[in-house]
Amino acid sequence: MNETTRDAFDQALDSREVRGRSLYVDAWHRLLRNKAAVAALVILTIMIALVVFGPMLVDWDHEIPDWDNYSTPPSLETGHLFGTDALGRDLFARTMIGGRISLLVGLVATLVSLLIGVTWGAFAGYVGGRVDNVMMRIVDAVYAMPFMFFVILLMVVFGRNIFLIFVAIGAINWLDMARIVRGQTLSLKNKDFVEAARACGATEWQIIRRHIVPNLLGVVIVYVTLTIPQVILVESFLSFLGLGVQEPLTSWGALVNEGAQEMEVAPWSLLFPASFLAVTLFAFNFLGDGLRDALDPKDRQ
């Protein structure tokens, strides 16, 4: 090989600088190709914007009754877009405020469960051995309990406090997360690329940061998107039973409960909060499904 060809070869190599696409850039592109997931993303964005800014858009407060309109159907004339409830309160304002609480509970309680679950699962998986065994036995034992009853008991026993809702729901939802993260960690730490990194002299901390955490992140993101709707559902369930958020605050579950009692005379008071709740859960589930497809490296091409 003479000098000129070698130069040309080097040049060709330089110009063909391969930019590795990270898993997440890749996944993001695939997510954007999934129409259902994109639609879900758009819906969720609108929903969040609505519950954050919606209450500012209407003249009515969610607590103060409009003395002239009790149980009136949705109408532009009265200014009650979603109608009013039996006490004359504007249903649009109430649905938006309820949405704030429902989404907030969804986010915060999911974070609580994320924190407990990831720590527990990653620790058990990474340490392994007897510690892992004991920790997972505990998860199994707790798993076999009828949770919803415990949450109901908690709410009855310690009063209906919104912070308790966060903690209680978060505390029952971490089990799945712990299991998934533990399984993932366990399989990751024995992978060839981890061994290769170790052979190259990477420190334990570098391995965790560069290999374990990024590979865990995908599963965790998917699981978080699927946990949020579950948590919203649990809160709504509690509020429906009258054990969740208390007046003057409200949530979609509480609104559905009120609406269900008046549905014969005022079906709109059931239909609006119910459809907001269902659409949100629907969108989260679709997004979670899309994310799972996008982040699953099995069908990367």
Added chain:
Amino acid sequence: MLKYSLRRLASAVPTLFLLITFAFFMIRVAPGGPFDSERALPPEIEANLAAKYHLDEPLVFQYARYLWQIVQGDLGPSFHYRDWTVNDLIIQGAPVSFALGAAALLLALLVGVVVGAWAALRQNRPTDYTVMSLAMLGISIPNFVLAPLLILVFAIVLGWVPAGGWAFSFDRMVLPVITLALPMIAYIARITRGSMIEVLHSSFIRTVRAKGMPEKEVILRHALKPALLPVISYLGPAAAAIVTGSVVVERIFTIPGIGSYFVQGALNRDYTLVMGVVILYGVLIILFNFMVDLIYAWLDPRIRYDDGETA
């Protein structure tokens, strides 16, 4: 197999013990007692009541007494319904709740598997997309939203069935059963579709097809059984879902089952009743999971729980 079964049953004991202990102390540390009322009772009567139900003893004694009772199968007297024992109440409510749950589970299995398999056979075609979107909708609509909507449409607008109340008859059971079953149908359909697609792509199915077996036979005789395994393992969580779902459904349709007792009991601070229901459900869920494991082993010859039995 027998060894495994016994071991599994034995491991349920600590779980149950944990459950009882947890529930017992949680309820007892609660502020407010079962005999609190608007009007203050004279102290003598209060003392008498406390003595009658052993509430004046130290907590540890109460706990030991309660455990001993449970071992004998006695859940104690109800604190709220004065002339009833918890056993009486549960015996009254249980058949109702069980009939409801069993009917919902059967319906969900039947419809879910058929619909899921159907979607799998038409993978990525309009049928598949429609069925899966509907399933997603089914998962997203909570049962406490679904139930009022069903009542609104079928009982109030159309007037086909009564809006509530209970009898062991078709027209009173159909709405509650559907409410309980729908989310499960959706889950089971999704699981069946996924596993069916995986099985249909596996090599043994290719072999069977290559041998010239008619497609119907391929699916019914070879593909369905392995495809059902994930559905079987979903039955454990499904049982738990029915249990919590029944609380809502029984409340909305005013059905006198254990679920309504639980909510009422919790609101009345009827300690013994609440404990009884929690324990009953704990036992049920543990038993159900145990049966599911056995069925799983029976269906999947690759799984052997005892060492040494593996060929």
